[in-house]
Structures are given as structure tokens and as C-alpha cells.
Amino acid sequence: MRAFYDSKSKTIDDRGIRELFEEQTKYKAWLKIEAALAKAQAEAGFIPEQAALDIEQSAKVENIDFEEMDRIYREIGHGFVPFLKVLVKACPEDSGKYVHYGITTQNVQQSGQLYVMKQIHDKFMLLSGQILKNLSKLAAEHADTVMPGRTHGRHATPITYGYKVSAWISEFIDSIERLRESEKRVFRVMMGGAVGTFSTMPEVGPKVQARVAELLGMYPMDVPSRSINTHKLEYMMNLSLLGNVCHKMAEEVYQTSLEEIAEVAEGFKEGTVGSSTMPHKINPKLAKGIIANSQKLYSLPGVGSYSAVRPYEGDSSQYMLFDGLMEEALQLMTEILLRAEELTRTLQINKERMLENALRNKGLDNSEYVMMEMAKKLGKDNAHSLVYDIAIKTAAYGEDFYTNLKANDLIDEKYDDKELKDLIDPRSYTGLASQLAKEASKRAEKLSEELL
Structure with missing residues (x-):
């Protein structure tokens, strides 16, 4: 066989x-x-x-x-x-x-x-x-x-x-x-x-x-x-x-x-x-x-x-x-x-x-997005340290990411409730995923037509 x-x-x-x-x-x-x-x-x-x-x-x-x-x-x-x-x-x-x-x-x-x-x-x-x-x-x-x-x-x-x-x-x-x-x-x-x-x-x-x-x-x-x-x-x-x-x-x-x-x-x-x-x-x-x-x-x-x-x-x-x-x-x-x-x-x-599944971590998957927004004010390294402490505390102890972000004075001062919720919504942070998918779809369709 x-x-x-x-x-x-x-x-x-x-x-x-x-x-x-x-x-x-x-x-x-x-x-x-x-x-x-x-x-x-x-x-x-x-x-x-x-x-x-x-x-x-x-x-x-x-x-x-x-x-x-x-x-x-x-x-x-x-x-x-x-x-x-x-x-x-x-x-x-x-x-x-x-x-x-x-x-x-x-x-x-x-x-x-x-x-x-x-x-x-x-x-x-x-x-x-x-x-x-x-x-x-x-x-x-x-x-x-x-x-x-x-x-x-x-x-x-x-x-x-x-x-x-x-x-x-x-x-x-x-x-x-x-x-x-x-x-x-x-x-x-x-x-x-x-x-x-x-x-x-x-x-x-x-x-x-x-x-x-x-x-x-x-x-x-x-x-x-x-x-x-x-x-x-x-x-x-x-x-x-x-x-x-x-x-x-x-x-x-x-x-x-x-x-x-x-x-x-x-x-x-x-x-x-x-x-x-x-x-x-x-x-x-x-x-x-x-x-x-x-x-x-x-x-x-x-x-x-x-x-x-x-x-x-x-x-x-x-x-x-x-x-x-x-x-x-x-x-x-x-x-x-x-x-x-x-x-x-x-x-x-x-x-x-x-x-x-994307919502399972209650916004934790968007920690990079929060970091990059804070980096505009604090710089990348400081922003990473800030969000890291909050994210790890959330992940390690099963706490709520939104609540822990709100508890930080710098973040609470910068964002109102709606802005912060939007910031940690996975639907708001997919980069160029949609564009790349559509472009790849067109390439696949074009080659498919050549082969069929």
C-alpha cells in the first residue's frame, strides 16, 4: 500500500x-x-x-x-x-x-x-x-x-x-x-x-x-x-x-x-x-x-x-x-x-x-492596542511596562482587564468608558486583515481561472 x-x-x-x-x-x-x-x-x-x-x-x-x-x-x-x-x-x-x-x-x-x-x-x-x-x-x-x-x-x-x-x-x-x-x-x-x-x-x-x-x-x-x-x-x-x-x-x-x-x-x-x-x-x-x-x-x-x-x-x-x-x-x-x-x-x-473565542479574554488580546495608544504619550518602553503589569495581573489572577485598566489613573484620565471598551474590543484591532484577505482572494481567483 x-x-x-x-x-x-x-x-x-x-x-x-x-x-x-x-x-x-x-x-x-x-x-x-x-x-x-x-x-x-x-x-x-x-x-x-x-x-x-x-x-x-x-x-x-x-x-x-x-x-x-x-x-x-x-x-x-x-x-x-x-x-x-x-x-x-x-x-x-x-x-x-x-x-x-x-x-x-x-x-x-x-x-x-x-x-x-x-x-x-x-x-x-x-x-x-x-x-x-x-x-x-x-x-x-x-x-x-x-x-x-x-x-x-x-x-x-x-x-x-x-x-x-x-x-x-x-x-x-x-x-x-x-x-x-x-x-x-x-x-x-x-x-x-x-x-x-x-x-x-x-x-x-x-x-x-x-x-x-x-x-x-x-x-x-x-x-x-x-x-x-x-x-x-x-x-x-x-x-x-x-x-x-x-x-x-x-x-x-x-x-x-x-x-x-x-x-x-x-x-x-x-x-x-x-x-x-x-x-x-x-x-x-x-x-x-x-x-x-x-x-x-x-x-x-x-x-x-x-x-x-x-x-x-x-x-x-x-x-x-x-x-x-x-x-x-x-x-x-x-x-x-x-x-x-x-x-x-x-x-x-x-x-x-x-x-x-475572540471575546473569551474580555479584551486582553488587545493589550498591544492599548500599549501603542499609551506609547504616544509615554513612549513604547514605558507603555509596555504599564500595560504589561495590568495584563499579567489580569491573566494571572483571573481579574477583569477593563476594570484593571480603569483603575490606572493615566488610562482612566485619557479614555472615557466607551472609548476604553472600544479599545479592548477585538473587532477594533485586526489591522489590515480584511484588506489582505480580499487581496489574496483576488489573486487566488485569478490563478484559479488560469488553471481551470
């Missing part, structure tokens, strides 16, 4: 991603690459044009004898040659001899892997666009929804929920931009042959490789060495960073949906069971799935880094490990993004509880 699956995996709409992990998808990619290679070689005058046409016509999954391929595999013990043999057999005899002409196994396997990855990547971008659309809506709708800001697990100064979402948007956009910017480095075709030097077709090799890349909607490698792996490692790391943002959102939902806080809740469908023994249980299914799969995803780039440094011009021990890691990373990311999309779309926001 690569990704962590649960009951939600059975019911969530996978947007057609999971079928891209099936064996048939891999074989279709190999066939597409062999057909593209033949076409490019024919255009370059390296093989007969008719051969390329025949290979393209024959390179269809319905023409492949998979039982025969399995029999040959058991006989010769090579992971790719059996596929070639049945493809050659599917072609007219005179054309079949030009199948896989002048290249090596890894050229097709790696290019095929990256071709499928690109299809999955495109699905990820669509999902990410939907997530950004959901976040944009949350940030805009709750730009002025006041709640406690928290640092070190304790109340800090007030914020709005839209502002909290704006931080997620900022990191999410950064992660998407990293992935999009890396496309030209990641999704590359290699057709350099055994060690990447185009030894079998030096006159036309680079031209053929560039044309194959064009036909596949990909990019050619500058140096088609089988030992180059940092582009794949980069993609895995970028997935981890995107997963990290989703993880952060999920952790916030997981923690703030606790009954004691109750500021948000996952969308709930009546009939969903949370426990075999506790009938009342409503668990954060989406959040916990994101958390578990993200934590596993983080471990993969480190292992991939060890795999990527195998010496010389090619080593199957490297491919065997790295290919498995990449597929695992993609499956984990699939589960993360599917859950993140539903989570951000169906999240329930309890505005009343957020305000109630």
Missing part, C-alpha cells in the same frame, strides 16, 4: 486520476513513444516513411498480445524486451524491424513515465485550480470574520478568518508556481541511446529527440544521460511542498474543530459513522487523510536523493527504487489534493464561535 486509503477513498470523485496509475496506461505511453519515435525518424530520413506509418497504426494497446508478452517475460527475464517483441509481431514484417530503432529500454521507460506524470500533473493543476477557487471564496466571505490570532498555541492579537485563509493562499500559490515553472525541466524526453551519446544516429539524433518531444507535448533533454535524475527529484520535492501547505490547512481544521474550540467543522453527511462503539463520534475524515498522506510524502525525496547519485551512465538499481518512489509520491499527492479540494469546498465556518 503506497497511499493511506480509507472509506473516503471509495466515495470521493478521483477526477480520472487513479486510472492513470493502471498498467494499461503505462503500455499506452510506451506505444505512443515508439510511434512518435518512428514518425520523427522517418521525417529525418532515418527509417522508411511507410515503416513509420505502419508502426503508428500498429502501436495500439488492442494489438498487443499481453499473454504472449508475459510468456516471453518469464522465459527471458527482461522487463521491456517482451513488450518490444509483441509490438514487432503486431507490425507488418518489413516495418517491424524498425521498431525501437537506435534507442534503449530506459529511453522509452523514463520518457513514458514522465509522459504519464505530465498527464497526472495536468490533473493536479485542475484540482489545484479548484482548491484556489474554494480558498478565494472562503477568504472573501470571511475577510471580516473576527477570531483570535494564535501564536505558540495561545491567543495573540485578533485576526479574521479570511486573513488566516490568505496565508494558505499565499503558500499554495507559491507551490503551484514552483510546479508550473519546473515543467520545462521535469517533463523531458530522452532518445540518446544506451549511454546518451546518440551513437546509433549521430547525424539526426538531437533532431529526432526534439521532434519526439514536440509530438508528445514535452521537452527534449539537453544531455540525454540516463544518470540525470535531479529533474525528477525536483518534482518530488515540489509535490512535498504543495503537500505541506495542504497539511497545514488540514492541521488547522483538525485542531480548531475540537469541541473546546469549535470554530470550524468538516462537511458532514448524515449516516456517516465515526466509531463502532461511540455513536456520537463525528471525525475529521478529510483532514486526517491529508495529514497522514502528507507525512508519508515528506520521507520520499530524501530516499530519492540517495538513489539519484548512483555512479556511471546508468544503473537499474537506481531506476527500480526511484520509479517506485515517484509513483508513490504521485499516489500520495492524489489522495492529498482530492481531500483538500472537498475540505475547502465543504468547510463549515462557525462565525459566532470565532467571535465568542
Whole structure:
């Protein structure tokens, strides 16, 4: 088991991603690459044009004898040659001899892997666009929804929920931009042959490789060495960073949906069971799935880094490990993004509880506001000392902040009752939270439109 699956995996709409992990998808990619290679070689005058046409016509999954391929595999013990043999057999005899002409196994396997990855990547971008659309809506709708800001697990100064979402948007956009910017480095075709030097077709090799890349909607490698792996490692790391943002959102939902806080809740469908023994249980299914799969995803780039440094011009021990890691990373990311999309779309926001929590300390969270107002008269350091003494006395002994502020002659002289109550009202001290939320919402909406 690569990704962590649960009951939600059975019911969530996978947007057609999971079928891209099936064996048939891999074989279709190999066939597409062999057909593209033949076409490019024919255009370059390296093989007969008719051969390329025949290979393209024959390179269809319905023409492949998979039982025969399995029999040959058991006989010769090579992971790719059996596929070639049945493809050659599917072609007219005179054309079949030009199948896989002048290249090596890894050229097709790696290019095929990256071709499928690109299809999955495109699905990820669509999902990410939907997530950004959901976040944009949350940030805009709750730009002025006041709640406690928290640092070190304790109340800090007030914020709005839209502002909290704006931080997620900022990191999410950064992660998407990293992935999009890396496309030209990641999704590359290699057709350099055994060690990447185009030894079998030096006159036309680079031209053929560039044309194959064009036909596949990909990019050619500058140096088609089988030992180059940092582009794949980069993609895995970028997935981890995107997963990290989703993880952060999920952790916030997981923690703030606790009954004691109750500021948000996952969308709930009546009939969903949370426990075999506790009938009342409503668990954060989406959040916990994101958390578990993200934590596993983080471990993969480190292992991939060890795999990527195998010496010389090619080593199957490297491919065997790295290919498995990449597929695992993609499956984990699939589960993360599917859950993140539903989570951000169906999240329930309890505005009343957020305000109630912001008011819980009876204005103490606005101590900075009081300090900055007093600093205009006393200076920052003196104002800090003054308000600190009052705030700590209030917090330590459970006293009333307003009463203790009024008891100070300097403060009582400066503010009447209404002014002082306004000063310690959390709704009066959210800074630019609303503005930042609205600006982030617009950025998210703009990128979402590009991705969808």
C-alpha cells in the first residue's frame, strides 16, 4: 500500500486520476513513444516513411498480445524486451524491424513515465485550480470574520478568518508556481541511446529527440544521460511542498474543530459513522487523510536523493527504487489534493464561535492596542511596562482587564468608558486583515481561472 486509503477513498470523485496509475496506461505511453519515435525518424530520413506509418497504426494497446508478452517475460527475464517483441509481431514484417530503432529500454521507460506524470500533473493543476477557487471564496466571505490570532498555541492579537485563509493562499500559490515553472525541466524526453551519446544516429539524433518531444507535448533533454535524475527529484520535492501547505490547512481544521474550540467543522453527511462503539463520534475524515498522506510524502525525496547519485551512465538499481518512489509520491499527492479540494469546498465556518473565542479574554488580546495608544504619550518602553503589569495581573489572577485598566489613573484620565471598551474590543484591532484577505482572494481567483 503506497497511499493511506480509507472509506473516503471509495466515495470521493478521483477526477480520472487513479486510472492513470493502471498498467494499461503505462503500455499506452510506451506505444505512443515508439510511434512518435518512428514518425520523427522517418521525417529525418532515418527509417522508411511507410515503416513509420505502419508502426503508428500498429502501436495500439488492442494489438498487443499481453499473454504472449508475459510468456516471453518469464522465459527471458527482461522487463521491456517482451513488450518490444509483441509490438514487432503486431507490425507488418518489413516495418517491424524498425521498431525501437537506435534507442534503449530506459529511453522509452523514463520518457513514458514522465509522459504519464505530465498527464497526472495536468490533473493536479485542475484540482489545484479548484482548491484556489474554494480558498478565494472562503477568504472573501470571511475577510471580516473576527477570531483570535494564535501564536505558540495561545491567543495573540485578533485576526479574521479570511486573513488566516490568505496565508494558505499565499503558500499554495507559491507551490503551484514552483510546479508550473519546473515543467520545462521535469517533463523531458530522452532518445540518446544506451549511454546518451546518440551513437546509433549521430547525424539526426538531437533532431529526432526534439521532434519526439514536440509530438508528445514535452521537452527534449539537453544531455540525454540516463544518470540525470535531479529533474525528477525536483518534482518530488515540489509535490512535498504543495503537500505541506495542504497539511497545514488540514492541521488547522483538525485542531480548531475540537469541541473546546469549535470554530470550524468538516462537511458532514448524515449516516456517516465515526466509531463502532461511540455513536456520537463525528471525525475529521478529510483532514486526517491529508495529514497522514502528507507525512508519508515528506520521507520520499530524501530516499530519492540517495538513489539519484548512483555512479556511471546508468544503473537499474537506481531506476527500480526511484520509479517506485515517484509513483508513490504521485499516489500520495492524489489522495492529498482530492481531500483538500472537498475540505475547502465543504468547510463549515462557525462565525459566532470565532467571535465568542475572540471575546473569551474580555479584551486582553488587545493589550498591544492599548500599549501603542499609551506609547504616544509615554513612549513604547514605558507603555509596555504599564500595560504589561495590568495584563499579567489580569491573566494571572483571573481579574477583569477593563476594570484593571480603569483603575490606572493615566488610562482612566485619557479614555472615557466607551472609548476604553472600544479599545479592548477585538473587532477594533485586526489591522489590515480584511484588506489582505480580499487581496489574496483576488489573486487566488485569478490563478484559479488560469488553471481551470
